[in-house]
Amino acid sequence: MTHGRVNPSQTLEAQGISGLGTVYYNDIEPALVEQAVKRGEGRLGKGGAFLCSTGQFTGRSPKDKFVVRTPSVENSIWWENNAPMVPEAFDRLYADMLDHMKGRDYFVQDLYAGADPEHRLDVRVVTELAWHGLFIRHMLRRPDRAELDSFVPEFTIINCPSFKADPAKHGCRTETVIALNFEKKVILIANTEYAGENKKSVFTLLNYILPAKGVMAMHCSANHAIGNPEDAAVFFGLSGTGKTTLSADPSRILIGDDEHGWSEKGTFNFEGGCYAKTISLSAEAEPEIYGTTSKFGTVVENMVYDPETLELDFEDASLTQNMRCAYPLEYISNASPTGMGGQPKNVIMLTCDAYGVLPPIARLTPAQAMYHFLSGFTSKTPGTERGVLEPTPTFSTCFGAPFMPRRPEVYGKLLQEKIAETGATCWLVNTGWTGGAFGSGKRMPIRATRALLTAALDGSLAKVEFRKDPNFGFEVPVEVPGVDATLLNPRATWADPAAYDAQAQKLVGMFAENFGQYVPYIDADVKAAAIG
Numbered sequence: 034m035t036h037g038r039v040n041p042s043q044t045l046e047a048q049g050i051s052g053l054g055t056v057y058y059n060d061i062e063p064a065l066v067e068q069a070v071k072r073g074e075g076r077l078g079k080g081g082a083f084l085c086s087t088g089q090f091t092g093r094s095p096k097d098k099f100v101v102r103t104p105s106v107e108n109s110i111w112w113e114n115n116a117p118m119v120p121e122a123f124d125r126l127y128a129d130m131l132d133h134m135k136g137r138d139y140f141v142q143d144l145y146a147g148a149d150p151e152h153r154l155d156v157r158v159v160t161e162l163a164w165h166g167l168f169i170r171h172m173l174r175r176p177d178r179a180e181l182d183s184f185v186p187e188f189t190i191i192n193c194p195s196f197k198a199d200p201a202k203h204g205c206r207t208e209t210v211i212a213l214n215f216e217k218k219v220i221l222i223a224n225t226e227y228a229g230e231n232k233k234s235v236f237t238l239l240n241y242i243l244p245a246k247g248v249m250a251m252h253c254s255a256n257h258a259i260g261n262p263e264d265a266a267v268f269f270g271l272s273g274t275g276k277t278t279l280s281a282d283p284s285r286i287l288i289g290d291d292e293h294g295w296s297e298k299g300t301f302n303f304e305g306g307c308y309a310k311t312i313s314l315s316a317e318a319e320p321e322i323y324g325t326t327s328k329f330g331t332v333v334e335n336m337v338y339d340p341e342t343l344e345l346d347f348e349d350a351s352l353t354q355n356m357r358c359a360y361p362l363e364y365i366s367n368a369s370p371t372g373m374g375g376q377p378k379n380v381i382m383l384t385c386d387a388y389g390v391l392p393p394i395a396r397l398t399p400a401q402a403m404y405h406f407l408s409g410f411t412s413k414t415p416g417t418e419r420g421v422l423e424p425t426p427t428f429s430t431c432f433g434a435p436f437m438p439r440r441p442e443v444y445g446k447l448l449q450e451k452i453a454e455t456g457a458t459c460w461l462v463n464t465g466w467t468g469g470a471f472g473s474g475k476r477m478p479i480r481a482t483r484a485l486l487t488a489a490l491d492g493s494l495a496k497v498e499f500r501k502d503p504n505f506g507f508e509v510p511v512e513v514p515g516v517d518a519t520l521l522n523p524r525a526t527w528a529d530p531a532a533y534d535a536q537a538q539k540l541v542g543m544f545a546e547n548f549g550q551y552v553p554y555i556d557a558d559v560k561a562a563a564i565g
């Protein structure tokens with residue numbers, strides 16, 4: 034039986050997927066919420082938010098993600114970073130999953146990934162859980178109803194948490210698998226309920242497709258000045274560095290919080306919604322994001338709440354530190370209706386430095402920006418990936434290694450060209466520790482980060498005095514109105530300056546050791562910007 038609206042020539046049967054129970058095509062939000070509640074997947078919270086938990090998997094499973102090694106992608110995938118799966122194993126996995134799906138109900142969402150129609154990818158997401166349908170409907174861009182009648186999915190994602198893969202038969206590592214097949218244009222996800230896998234799979238697809246068209250694909254948030262979409266900014270950063278928090282800025286228009294493209298026309302969001310962390314979220318510091326947690330249909334994932342009053346507990350991390358809410362962009366009052374902005378005037382690289390060494394803001398030359406983009410130094414946030422229990426320093430190239438199917442220099446070259454063409458100003462912003470490393474110092478106050486970003490974006494920071502950092506060679510402001518001057522010089526925030534120097538030297542050494550792998554691919558000016 035089928036329900037809903039779908040292009041009659043593009044049903045699941047037409048794709049070779051048959052024998053299912055009821056298929057719900059393109060249900061809108063209230064219908065999905067109704068189904069999810071009816072099926073016991075969660076319950077309604079305040080304001081009609083949908084409260085659910087994801088069981089054992091409360092973060093991504095990067096070690097269980099595979100790319101199918103087909104001839105057409107053999108020479109373009111960065112195999113050192115993307116685990117290969119042989120086509121025969123994928124075929125067995127697909128066949129067994131389709132078999133498992135028989136008789137069960139499924140939810141189909143036909144959605145756009147990419148706000149710019151020229152670079153848009155039309156994706157179909159088939160989910161066993163009604164709330165996964167709701168989640169991905171919030172996260173991607175929703176076609177008009179009439180557009181559904183001619184919608185042709187280019188890629189299909191099938192997400193089946195109740196299916197357990199067999200490593201011996203399916204060429205995977207555990208019972209959990211995320212398998213991307215660029216030739217068959219199918220992604221299979223099994224044995225995890227963590228909703229983030231859906232959106233990051235789409236991101237990985239676009240990160241493969243767009244660079245071939247000369248479009249830079251970026252793990253970044255983006256916003257623009259009020260009344261001037263041409264004054265755009267992008268904020269690169271691995272999970273937990275502040276992309277979502279800092280892009281939702283009452284004094285700017287939000288383009289998007291996580292995944293964007295940079296074409297010859299400017300920036301565009303891949304998505305139509307946000308996926309914010311809710312741990313310690315406060316109504317005072319982040320009123321807009323806080324407000325979404327009691328709006329109709331917002332997916333509130335892995336939060337503890339009072340069963341009687343339905344009051345959410347923003348401090349109880351007993352399910353996971355990676356508690357989240359997912360909502361459409363229009364739930365943020367100053368979000369862009371188009372999801373597009375002009376050429377970035379400012380490129381910000383967010384790093385969460387758990388060593389407490391990097392300054393809260395530094396200005397980078399284009400060569401230094403390339404060096405830091407390829408390095409991707411930051412810390413992994415507890416919870417976002419399975420097994421990470423405390424902030425763990427890492428070099429995650431392009432500030433998003435888990436989502437990059439191509440070699441880092443592909444993205445590096447594209448970014449370098451875009452920065453050279455537009456003359457964008459580049460900044461490195463440490464949202465991590467100050468006054469010492471993780472364990473002794475404290476997290477950078479959000480207020481200070483925001484004040485520094487405001488000064489960078491409105492141009493006032495360009496007018497202050499800068500010093501050159503002796504360890505890293507970039508320029509650091511000496512004094513910024515409204516910001517504690519001590520904070521600007523991390524060495525001065527440490528109780529023991531000698532301990533700072535030692536930690537800084539250690540970090541310089543880590544940068545140098547990590548960067549060796551990129552040396553064969555970079556220009557002389559980037560080599561000259563290398564540290565250590």
Ligand SMILES: Nc1ncnc2c1ncn2[C@@H]1O[C@H](COP(=O)(O)OP(=O)(O)O)[C@@H](O)[C@H]1O
Pocket residue numbers: 270271272273274275276277278279290309310312313464465476477478479480482
């Ligand atoms: N100075 C800071 N800048 C940004 N975020 C901070 C800062 N200090 C603490 N945080 C917290 O760190 C987390 C950043 O997460 P988030 O914005 O979701 O990052 P991302 O979107 O890059 O994954 C939030 O929980 C935020 O409250």
Ligand SMILES: C=C(OP(=O)(O)O)C(=O)O
Pocket residue numbers: 093229233270271272273276277291308417
């Ligand atoms: C959803 C995620 O992204 P981020 O933490 O960058 O918002 C994730 O990494 O699983």
Ligand SMILES: [Mn+2]
Pocket residue numbers: 273276277278290291308309310
């Ligand atoms: Mn985010």
